[in-house]
Amino acid sequence: MGDVVVSMKGICKSFPGVKALDNVNFELRAGEVMALLGENGAGKSTLMKVLSGVYTRDSGSLTIFGKEYGDLTPNTARDAGIAIIHQELNMCSHLTVAENMFLGREFKSHFVLKNAEMEQEARKYLDELGVDISPRQIVGDLPVSKQQMIEIAKALSVQAKVLIMDEPTSALTSREIEELFNIIRRLKSQGHGIVYISHRLEELSHIADRITIMRDGQYITDGKYTDFTMDEIIANMVGREIKEKFPRVECEKGKKIFEVKNLNAGRLVRDINFSLYEGEIVGFAGLMGAGRTETTRAIFGVDPRESGQFFLEGREIIINGPKDAIRSGIVLAPEDRKKDGLCTKLSVRHNIALPNLDMICNKFGVLNSSKEEKYCNEAVKNLSIKTPNLDVDANTLSGGNQQKVVVGKWLVRNSRVVIFDEPTRGIDVGAKVEIYHLMNQLKKQGIAVMFVSSEMPEVMGIADRIIVMCDGRITGELNAKETTQNEILSFATAFEKKITGEDTGNGGN
Amino acid sequence: MEGKKQSIVSRLLEIKGMRAALTAFIGLIVIYVAFGLMNRQVFSTQNILNLLRSMSKYLLIGVGQSFVMITGNIDLSIGSVVGMSAMISATLMSHGMNPFLAILITILCGLIAGVVNGYLVGKFKLPPFIATLGTMFVTRGIAYIVNGNRNTDNIASGIGKEAGDAFQNFFYYAKVLGVFNTFWIALVVFVVFFFLLAKTQTGRHIYAIGSNVDAARLSGVDVVWTTTKAYLVSAFCSVVVGLILSAQAGMGNMDAGNMYEMYGVAAGVIGGVSPMGGAGLLLGTFAGAAVWQTLENGLNMVHAQVGIQRIVIGVIVVLAVMLDVILRSGNRKPKSK
Numbered sequence: 001m002g003d004v005v006v007s008m009k010g011i012c013k014s015f016p017g018v019k020a021l022d023n024v025n026f027e028l029r030a031g032e033v034m035a036l037l038g039e040n041g042a043g044k045s046t047l048m049k050v051l052s053g054v055y056t057r058d059s060g061s062l063t064i065f066g067k068e069y070g071d072l073t074p075n076t077a078r079d080a081g082i083a084i085i086h087q088e089l090n091m092c093s094h095l096t097v098a099e100n101m102f103l104g105r106e107f108k109s110h111f112v113l114k115n116a117e118m119e120q121e122a123r124k125y126l127d128e129l130g131v132d133i134s135p136r137q138i139v140g141d142l143p144v145s146k147q148q149m150i151e152i153a154k155a156l157s158v159q160a161k162v163l164i165m166d167e168p169t170s171a172l173t174s175r176e177i178e179e180l181f182n183i184i185r186r187l188k189s190q191g192h193g194i195v196y197i198s199h200r201l202e203e204l205s206h207i208a209d210r211i212t213i214m215r216d217g218q219y220i221t222d223g224k225y226t227d228f229t230m231d232e233i234i235a236n237m238v239g240r241e242i243k244e245k246f247p248r249v250e251c252e253k254g255k256k257i258f259e260v261k262n263l264n265a266g267r268l269v270r271d272i273n274f275s276l277y278e279g280e281i282v283g284f285a286g287l288m289g290a291g292r293t294e295t296t297r298a299i300f301g302v303d304p305r306e307s308g309q310f311f312l313e314g315r316e317i318i319i320n321g322p323k324d325a326i327r328s329g330i331v332l333a334p335e336d337r338k339k340d341g342l343c344t345k346l347s348v349r350h351n352i353a354l355p356n357l358d359m360i361c362n363k364f365g366v367l368n369s370s371k372e373e374k375y376c377n378e379a380v381k382n383l384s385i386k387t388p389n390l391d392v393d394a395n396t397l398s399g400g401n402q403q404k405v406v407v408g409k410w411l412v413r414n415s416r417v418v419i420f421d422e423p424t425r426g427i428d429v430g431a432k433v434e435i436y437h438l439m440n441q442l443k444k445q446g447i448a449v450m451f452v453s454s455e456m457p458e459v460m461g462i463a464d465r466i467i468v469m470c471d472g473r474i475t476g477e478l479n480a481k482e483t484t485q486n487e488i489l490s491f492a493t494a495f496e497k498k499i500t501g502e503d504t505g506n507g508g509n
Numbered sequence: 510m511e512g513k514k515q516s517i518v519s520r521l522l523e524i525k526g527m528r529a530a531l532t533a534f535i536g537l538i539v540i541y542v543a544f545g546l547m548n549r550q551v552f553s554t555q556n557i558l559n560l561l562r563s564m565s566k567y568l569l570i571g572v573g574q575s576f577v578m579i580t581g582n583i584d585l586s587i588g589s590v591v592g593m594s595a596m597i598s599a600t601l602m603s604h605g606m607n608p609f610l611a612i613l614i615t616i617l618c619g620l621i622a623g624v625v626n627g628y629l630v631g632k633f634k635l636p637p638f639i640a641t642l643g644t645m646f647v648t649r650g651i652a653y654i655v656n657g658n659r660n661t662d663n664i665a666s667g668i669g670k671e672a673g674d675a676f677q678n679f680f681y682y683a684k685v686l687g688v689f690n691t692f693w694i695a696l697v698v699f700v701v702f703f704f705l706l707a708k709t710q711t712g713r714h715i716y717a718i719g720s721n722v723d724a725a726r727l728s729g730v731d732v733v734w735t736t737t738k739a740y741l742v743s744a745f746c747s748v749v750v751g752l753i754l755s756a757q758a759g760m761g762n763m764d765a766g767n768m769y770e771m772y773g774v775a776a777g778v779i780g781g782v783s784p785m786g787g788a789g790l791l792l793g794t795f796a797g798a799a800v801w802q803t804l805e806n807g808l809n810m811v812h813a814q815v816g817i818q819r820i821v822i823g824v825i826v827v828l829a830v831m832l833d834v835i836l837r838s839g840n841r842k843p844k845s846k
Contacts, residue, residue: 302727326729340727343720345787347525354717355728357710365710391523409728 002030005193006051006082006162011060013046020046021057024219026212028162028193033184033207035196035225038214038237039456044197047214048164051195052084053077065161083155084164089147093140098122100139101154125153129183145176152183163187164195169203170289181207199287201230201493215239231486238456238485246461247433249440253464254278256314257448258330258417263308265298268472272298272308276417276448281439283463283480284452286492291472292452293335296419300325300332312416326355329416333407333423335452341406344395348387351394352376352409359413379408383438400431407438418442419450424458436462456485470494529781530793532832536779537800544807551810561688562681564802565695566750566769567776571794572702573746574773576739579706581719581786582630582637584743587773589649590622591766594751596652596661599761603656603667608676616748622648623744627737645770653763661761673759680756691753698749702742703791715739719786775822776801779829800825 006028013021021043028034036044049055051062053072062069064080072080091100098119107114107121122135131149139147148168155163165184169177184194184207196207204211204225212222213236220236228236256275263272268291276282284292297303299310301319310317317328325331334340343351353360353372360372376390383404387397394405407423420439424432439462442449453459459466460480468476468491476491521527545551570587577584594615601611622644629640665673683690706712714735717725726732747766754765778784779800780793804825808818 300727321729321731322727323729323731332727334724334727339721340723343717343724343787345720346716350713350716354713354725354730357713361710367708367710367713389523391525393525 002032002191002193004028005030005065007061007063008047008051009061009063011047011050011062012058013050013055014058020217021050022217023060024214024217025222026051026219027222028195029210030161030191030193031188032209033188033194033196035198035204035208035211036214037197037201037211037233038220042214042237043217044214045166046217048084048166048195048197051077051162052082052164078158078160081159081161082164083158083160083162084166085148085151085155085168086166089144089151091139091147091150093138095139096135097126097133097137097139097142097150098135100150101125101135101157121157122153125157126150128156129153130186131179131183143176145172145179148172148180149183152187161191162193162195164197166197167199168196169198169200177203199493200495201233202495204233213237234486234489238489246458247436247440248461249444251279251443253280254446257312259311260299261309261311263295263298263305265294265303265305265308266472268294269298269305270472272474274467274474274477276450278446278448279443280464281443281449281451281462283459283466284450284469285456285459285466285488286454286469288454290469290492292469293421294472295469296332296334296421296450296452300330300419302332326413329414330419331355331410331413331415331417332419333410333421335421335425337402337406342394342402344393346394347391348380348385348394348397348405349373349376349390351405352379352390352412355409356412375412379405379412382411383408384434400434403431403435407435411438411442415447417448417450419452421452422454423451424453424455432458456488460485460488468492524790526781526788526790526793530790530796533780533793533796533800533829536829537796537803540800540807541803544803544810547807548810551807556806556810558684558687558689560799560802560806561692563806564798565689565691566753567772567798567801568695568795569698569746569750569753570769570773571776571780571798572699572791573743574770575777575780575782575789575791575794576702576706576715576742577637578774578777578782578784579719579786579789580715580736580739581722582736582739583641583770583774583784584626584740585638585641585770586622586626586644586648587743587747587770588766588768589645589647589652590619590744590747591751591754591769592652592762592764593622593648593655594619594748595755595758595765596655596751596761596763598752599661599664599755600656602664602673602676602755603661603760605667608668608672612752615752616745618651619744619748619751620741623741624737626740626744628733630740631733631736652765656761656763658763660763663760664755665759677756677759680753682756694749694753698746699791699795702746705742706791711735711738716787719783719788721787772801775826778826797829 004027008024008026011021011024024043024047026047038044046055050057053074053076056071062072064082069076069080092103101122102118107117119135126133126135129149129152133142133146133149139150152163168180172180188194208225210222211225211228211233213220213233215237254277256277258276260272260274264270272295286292294303298305298308301321301324310319312328319325319328338344343354349372353376356375360375361367380387385404385408386401394402397405403423410418423435439449439451451463460483463480466478466480466483466488467474468478468488470492475494478487550556573587574584597618598611598615601614602608626641626644629635630637664676679690680694681691685693706715714725714730717728717730718732718735722732750769751766755761774784776797777789777794778797780795780797782789782793804822805818808821
């Protein structure tokens with residue numbers, strides 16, 4: 001094990017309304033793979049963004065190769081030898097490998113590019129990694145795994161000594177993962193320090209030397225990977241006991257309202273079967289990219305599906321688009337409110353009215369303003385949306401109130417099934433509780449509530465039944481009152497085996 | 510809600526896009542008065558009547574283009590559809606077809622262009638600039654082909670002097686209540702589409718897809734059909750302008766309507782219609798068309814060269830949008846009352 005190359009002590013970082021990092025310590029040594037672990041929102045990415053200069057820390061000290069840095073910028077971080085390989089690769093897909101590697105620092109003599117030299121240089125670093133890619137190939141023609149290698153080669157070409165990899169395996173096949181791991185081992189043996197962020201805990205035994213665990217923006221523990229059992233790791237990641245924070249109402253579970261049978265839609269929705277009942281909230285838990293959002297979109301008819309049947313109160317219904325779903329009484333409050341939920345340039349009134357125009361307009365499609373006013377005022381009152389009036393643009397409201405508009409526009413109708421996709425993301429605690437109350441209210445009214453959330457305590461606190469998804473499949477169904485976070489997490493990480501067990505060396509210590 | 514206590518004026522001002530529209534009206538008055546002071550003829554009744562008639566074309570084009578712009582798209586085929594309509598109607602009439610039937614056929618042909626635009630953009634997701642560039646060339650080509658690559662004869666030669674005069678008078682030369690028919694026709698079309706945009710489900714859907722097409726789709730809006738409707742409105746307005754032009758000339762001109770799509774963009778933009786979609790009022794388009802025509806008219810009256818006219822108009826369009834951008838960035842934060 002080598003010298004300490006990165007040392008972060010007491011790092012704090014706040015965003016408006018959120019303390020994203022609270023006194024975090026982190027240490028990386030040369031020639032090791034440090035796995036940075038934690039749930040979604042634990043602060044892993046934020047910490048690494050501080051290290052790579054994307055965010056400036058509020059307080060704390062940051063030492064790289066023995067040199068103390070004040071406010072890092074992306075450029076100083078790069079010069080200090082830090083490189084980050086993002087989850088979504090940042091490549092110009094129409095350019096060649098060499099062009100991408102030297103983008104912004106092209107070799108040239110008197111305005112003329114020296115392509116041959118750049119290609120030669122690119123080949124040198126690709127060879128160093130032992131990957132067989134021609135520097136002249138167009139990046140967009142290469143598979144993601146190869147693009148990732150190019151990113152790594154690019155990092156090496158700027159003399160990076162510390163590589164941060166954020167979920168590098170999420171889009172790779174098992175063979176490609178093997179290749180990546182070989183490269184990581186090679187880099188390690190050359191003395192590079194590697195920070196490895198992954199949700200796939202089963203990968204750790206193949207690659208991690210040490211681990212650092214974070215939770216809620218705080219440093220929890222670190223140590224040698226072999227000193228922890230998997231249960232300990234999960235317990236440290238999950239930690240808290242805050243069920244009581246969530247208001248729960250008890251209802252009699254009634255008759256079946258909605259059933260989904262054999263739903264298939266792309267890679268992330270595979271053979272989904274479940275039912276929703278009167279008087280219960282069904283939580284959908286899982287890691288990011290588990291296919292929960294895709295499932296809601298397939299049900300709502302936004303994305304095309306390969307197969308699947310829907311039954312509403314025993315009768316089969318055909319959903320070929322959101323319009324059909326809405327008419328049948330199924331509504332969706334989508335995940336990304338800026339992208340899918342709100343018309344930000346339109347007023348609160350127009351946003352709330354939009355999906356309900358069929359009720360507001362007469363049979364000739366002419367708007368009835370007083371009816372509209374009535375529905376909108378009801379929505380604003382029921383959800384206590386804080387807005388100066390109905391005519392302000394939706395994007396002038398706070399995040400929580402915007403979310404209430406997204407939800408509120410659906411509650412004007414008499415729906416039978418309400419699907420919430422991450423309804424509390426990015427909103428403050430008070431607004432969260434209001435959304436919970438709203439879901440409870442729907443539950444009491446006998447409306448089936450499907451609730452997708454990545455925050456486990458929330459799912460456990462609000463849902464009656466929890467369906468866990470992983471990699472596009474339903475991997476478990478649990479009673480919220482009896483389950484534990486560890487149990488959910490183990491289902492949420494129940495990936496189909498991607499890695500063969502042949503190389504069990506945990507990093508070659 | 511505190512809205513009830515506010516005066517009518519401040520409530521009007523709260524309507525989105527109203528400020529931009531009113532600004533354009535104020536600009537209109539300033540420009541008109543300024544030219545009037547330079548040449549008293551500008552204030553003459555005759556000039557006002559001419560102004561109203563000439564602005565009608567820009568108003569119609571502006572309404573069509575505004576509909577499309579509010580959906581976040583653009584229609585480059587407007588001018589060509591105008592030319593095609595002028596040629597089809599004049600060709601049919603100069604060959605003796607009943608004017609009513611000729612008008613009906615012309616409208617149908619124009620609407621087909623609108624449906625094609627709507628489907629290319631809405632259904633096949635072509636960039637609107639490219640899709641309507643294509644239909645622009647095709648419809649202009651049709652304008653050339655219908656009468657064998659030449660302008661038509663006088664329509665009276667086919668349907669007789671009486672019917673020919675009736676057609677020309679109806680669309681261009683006759684007056685009702687002392688104002689030229691052309692303006693009344695444009696006004697009726699304007700009012701109908703104003704109502705459609707402001708007071709109906711279709712109008713709301715048009716704003717919604719212009720603001721956020723994903724959110725609109727997830728709210729159950731039929732994006733393809735709504736886009737098509739906007740292009741249909743644009744095509745219909747173009748057809749009416751085509752008929753006006755063939756009535757004005759008494760014949761069909763293959764190059765009629767050249768560049769009109771851009772006049773439509775200018776009218777809308779001066780009146781505060783956002784080329785990015787989601788915002789704008791037809792009232793603003795009305796003001797924009799009037800500003801446009803008043804400028805053209807006024808510059809003529811003060812004997813400015815054509816080159817100077819173009820430059821002034823170009824500068825005004827850019828200034829109008831710049832003003833809008835500046836006002837908006839200044840108004841980004843909600844005012845606390």
